[in-house]
Amino acid sequence: MQPFWLVTIIVVLALGGFLLGRMRALQSAEGDARVLHSRPNYYGANVFMLTAVPSLIVVALWMVFQPVLIEANVSQMIPDRIVPEGGSKGLVMSDVRRLADGLDVAVAEGALTADQATNIRAEFTNIRERLAEVGVVLGSNVEAEVLTAAQAYRAQSATGALLMAAAGLSLAVAGLGWSLARIGVGFRARNAVETGMLALLILAASIAILTTIGILFSLLFNTIEFFRIYPAADFFFGTTWAPSFSGRGGDSELGVLPLLWGTFYISLVALLVAVPIGLFAAIYLSEYASPTVRSVAKPLIEVLAGIPTIVYGLFALLTVGPLLVGVFGRDGALGVDWMSGGTAVMTAGLVMGIMLIPFVSSLSDDIINAVPQAMRDGSLGLGATHSETIRKVVLPAALPGIVGAILLAASRAIGETMIVVLGAGAAARLDLNPFEAMTTVTAKIVSQLTGDADFSSAVALVAFALGTTLFVVTLGLNVLALYIVRKYREQYE
Amino acid sequence: MSTNEIKISAKDVQVYYGETHAIKDVSVDIEDKTVTAFIGPSGCGKSTFLRCINRMNDTIDVARVEGEIKLDDEDIYDKDVDPVQLRAKVGMVFQKPNPFPKSIYDNVAYGPKIHGLAKNKAELDQIVENALKRAALWDEAKDRLQAPGTGLSGGQQQRLCIARAVATEPEVLLMDEPCSALDPIATAQVEELIDELKQNYSVVIVTHSMQQAARVSQKTAFFHLGNLVEYGETGQIFTNPNDKRTESYITGRIG
Ligand SMILES: Nc1ncnc2c1ncn2[C@@H]1O[C@H](COP(=O)(O)OP(=O)(O)OP(=O)(O)O)[C@@H](O)[C@H]1O
Ligand SMILES: [Mg+2]
Numbered sequence: 001m002q003p004f005w006l007v008t009i010i011v012v013l014a015l016g017g018f019l020l021g022r023m024r025a026l027q028s029a030e031g032d033a034r035v036l037h038s039r040p041n042y043y044g045a046n047v048f049m050l051t052a053v054p055s056l057i058v059v060a061l062w063m064v065f066q067p068v069l070i071e072a073n074v075s076q077m078i079p080d081r082i083v084p085e086g087g088s089k090g091l092v093m094s095d096v097r098r099l100a101d102g103l104d105v106a107v108a109e110g111a112l113t114a115d116q117a118t119n120i121r122a123e124f125t126n127i128r129e130r131l132a133e134v135g136v137v138l139g140s141n142v143e144a145e146v147l148t149a150a151q152a153y154r155a156q157s158a159t160g161a162l163l164m165a166a167a168g169l170s171l172a173v174a175g176l177g178w179s180l181a182r183i184g185v186g187f188r189a190r191n192a193v194e195t196g197m198l199a200l201l202i203l204a205a206s207i208a209i210l211t212t213i214g215i216l217f218s219l220l221f222n223t224i225e226f227f228r229i230y231p232a233a234d235f236f237f238g239t240t241w242a243p244s245f246s247g248r249g250g251d252s253e254l255g256v257l258p259l260l261w262g263t264f265y266i267s268l269v270a271l272l273v274a275v276p277i278g279l280f281a282a283i284y285l286s287e288y289a290s291p292t293v294r295s296v297a298k299p300l301i302e303v304l305a306g307i308p309t310i311v312y313g314l315f316a317l318l319t320v321g322p323l324l325v326g327v328f329g330r331d332g333a334l335g336v337d338w339m340s341g342g343t344a345v346m347t348a349g350l351v352m353g354i355m356l357i358p359f360v361s362s363l364s365d366d367i368i369n370a371v372p373q374a375m376r377d378g379s380l381g382l383g384a385t386h387s388e389t390i391r392k393v394v395l396p397a398a399l400p401g402i403v404g405a406i407l408l409a410a411s412r413a414i415g416e417t418m419i420v421v422l423g424a425g426a427a428a429r430l431d432l433n434p435f436e437a438m439t440t441v442t443a444k445i446v447s448q449l450t451g452d453a454d455f456s457s458a459v460a461l462v463a464f465a466l467g468t469t470l471f472v473v474t475l476g477l478n479v480l481a482l483y484i485v486r487k488y489r490e491q492y493e
Numbered sequence: 494m495s496t497n498e499i500k501i502s503a504k505d506v507q508v509y510y511g512e513t514h515a516i517k518d519v520s521v522d523i524e525d526k527t528v529t530a531f532i533g534p535s536g537c538g539k540s541t542f543l544r545c546i547n548r549m550n551d552t553i554d555v556a557r558v559e560g561e562i563k564l565d566d567e568d569i570y571d572k573d574v575d576p577v578q579l580r581a582k583v584g585m586v587f588q589k590p591n592p593f594p595k596s597i598y599d600n601v602a603y604g605p606k607i608h609g610l611a612k613n614k615a616e617l618d619q620i621v622e623n624a625l626k627r628a629a630l631w632d633e634a635k636d637r638l639q640a641p642g643t644g645l646s647g648g649q650q651q652r653l654c655i656a657r658a659v660a661t662e663p664e665v666l667l668m669d670e671p672c673s674a675l676d677p678i679a680t681a682q683v684e685e686l687i688d689e690l691k692q693n694y695s696v697v698i699v700t701h702s703m704q705q706a707a708r709v710s711q712k713t714a715f716f717h718l719g720n721l722v723e724y725g726e727t728g729q730i731f732t733n734p735n736d737k738r739t740e741s742y743i744t745g746r747i748g
Contacts, residue, residue, distance in 0.1 A: 291554075373552075374591035378654070381549060383581025383602040384659055392603070397594045 273353025
């Protein structure tokens with residue numbers, strides 16, 4: 001059965017259960033809803049919940065795990081002999097999957113009967129041609145073992161789907177029966193629904209948390225793998241970044257310091273641009289601007305936040321870079337020759353700063369607005385000017401939130417990739433000159449993984465170590481933000 | 494009976510909040526070195542009128558003030574008058590306590606610092622101590638001057654705001670229900686302070702307590718639905734009011 005139909009049937013069952021439950025509850029109360037413990041709809045909802053939720057969860061889990069199990073099963077059937085030189089079993093497995101899908105298509109189009117599809121033998125039939133007729137293109141000739149594996153794959157998938165349908169439907173029916181049986185005047189359907197809602201919310205929260213943990217672990221495992229082939233001390237304290245993609249990256253130098261420095265430097269420039277401008281804009285908008293100006297200007301600034309970063313990257317590459325070279329380059333307006341190419345820390349930093357302005361301003365604006373008017377009145381009533389009031393009362397009161405906004409912007413800056421790739425160049429360098437090209441951790445993660453390096457080599461695995469480092473740094477920033485906010489909260493509220 | 498000079502003179506004052514006509518045709522002369530009490534039912538415009546006297550209504554977008562209010566014969570709504578300077582002269586204690594999210598010390602030192610009233614730290618300390626003493630908060634606060642002002646109880650916050658206003662040495666002090674959250678002892682101390690302030694300044698106090706108005710004030714103004722119904726010697730207002738409405742309010746029949 002198609003999963004779509006399975007889900008539809010379960011939902012229909014559950015909806016029917018809702019109506020039945022409602023009716024049964026009213027019946028048991030002999031039509032007088034007031035003697036029921038809960039409103040009739042709660043009885044219906046309880047039936048709906050018990051019918052749909054457990055069965056749908058089982059179906060969902062089944063759909064996630066079935067392919068994994070079958071893959072593991074089938075890949076055992078593939079002898080190492082047919083794995084091509086330098087390739088991997090995974091590649092053969094993807095052939096198997098493609099072939100299995102192809103057979104499905106062929107059956108659906110009528111080019112093969114279901115029987116033929118299960119029993120066909122590579123020795124006697126040219127599968128590749130037969131499938132080409134129905135528009136399924138296979139890369140190479142089909143080996144006998146691959147075909148057997150594909151057939152096993154199909155067979156097991158079919159059995160799995162059947163079992164899944166059986167499990168899902170029986171669970172739904174069981175839930176329906178049980179919950180209907182429980183309905184009576186005294187049954188506390190409202191409380192049962194409440195408990196069910198709680199369980200659902202907890203489930204959602206755990207999914208979010210488990211995914212995070214999963215991502216973290218996959219990062220960690222690969223990082224540990226990397227440190228097995230590359231000394232950690234060289235990674236953390238090395239001052240040179242020179243990956244060599246030949247010979248499994250054996251003689252690469254993978255020091256993270258130049259990348260961290262680039263990240264820090266570019267973020268710093270970005271924050272130096274974004275924080276003052278963003279904060280001043282927020283102060284103007286929330287304290288001085290008339291409601292009309294505010295209602296126009298605020299959305300306009302927020303438009304900046306909606307621009308995709310790749311567009312900012314283009315802006316950096318095509319506009320800001322050449323502009324800066326025109327000023328600071330060799331024949332530039334200042335005649336100082338500090339800048340040799342358009343890509344530089346300054347270019348990326350400035351553009352990233354512009355990107356961050358709305359983060360700082362929008363959040364700060366909300367926070368400043370949240371400072372009670374009574375506080376301003378108190379200050380104005382003592383004969384303070386508007387700007388004294390802002391500096392001495394409003395901003396200190398809003399400080400924890402503003403610090404939070406700034407750290408959030410910092411996290412964004414550290415994680416930003418596109419602007420760096422296009423605006424700052426690709427050279428990992430430890431340098432103080434902001435007009436030099438530099439690069440960041442994120443940009444290097446991209447370039448380490450987009451080459452055709454082997455995924456188990458140091459030059460590729462280093463991406464995970466970089467990712468972990470970045471994660472730790474951002475986490476540290478967030479913890480710091482929380483700490484600062486807490487500290488001021490305690491002092492002031 | 495009184496021979497004091499007129500400190501504040503209001504003529505035909507109207508206040509609108511958008512469409513709402515909150516103060517209608519109010520004319521009143523408030524004397525120097527006198528305590529004037531504003532009484533009247535809730536929502537009748539006492540706070541609104543008080544806020545006109547130091548132009549705090551400027552901060553409300555929808556508020557519009559018409560008419561003439563003179564402080565020492567100078568129109569405070571004149572274009573040349575700087576509301577900031579005016580408010581330094583005419584201090585205010587708000588109806589709701591609004592301490593800054595700063596330490597108790599910094600709350601009181603705020604005004605003196607802005608106006609440069611202290612030459613050094615020692616003088617500032619002295620100003621803060623005096624202000625807290627006058628507001629009857631010193632004993633409770635002297636050991637926790639660096640603690641946040643927002644951490645005080647409601648009544649303590651109210652006295653902190655009084656201390657804050659007193660510390661700037663205003664010529665006129667507007668107090669909007671300064672004792673609404675205070676116990677009888679603290680109330681008595683604040684009333685003592687008002688009495689003492691009267692020696693040099695003009696004090697206007699809004700109160701819902703008839704006894705308090707009778708105790709501390711020399712002049713009383715009764716507001717009703719935005720109108721100034723009656724204004725005169727406190728003794729006369731409380732014993733022999735001219736207007737029916739005043740009498741009913743004082744005896745507790747309207748309110
Ligand atoms: N900011 C404002 N915007 C609109 N209307 C207001 C505003 N402040 C006060 N008003 C209105 O003006 C009228 C007078 O209010 P005001 O605060 O002066 O009353 P009050 O006499 O101080 O009352 P209370 O004794 O309850 O403090 C009320 O009808 C009130 O609704
Ligand atoms: Mg009031």
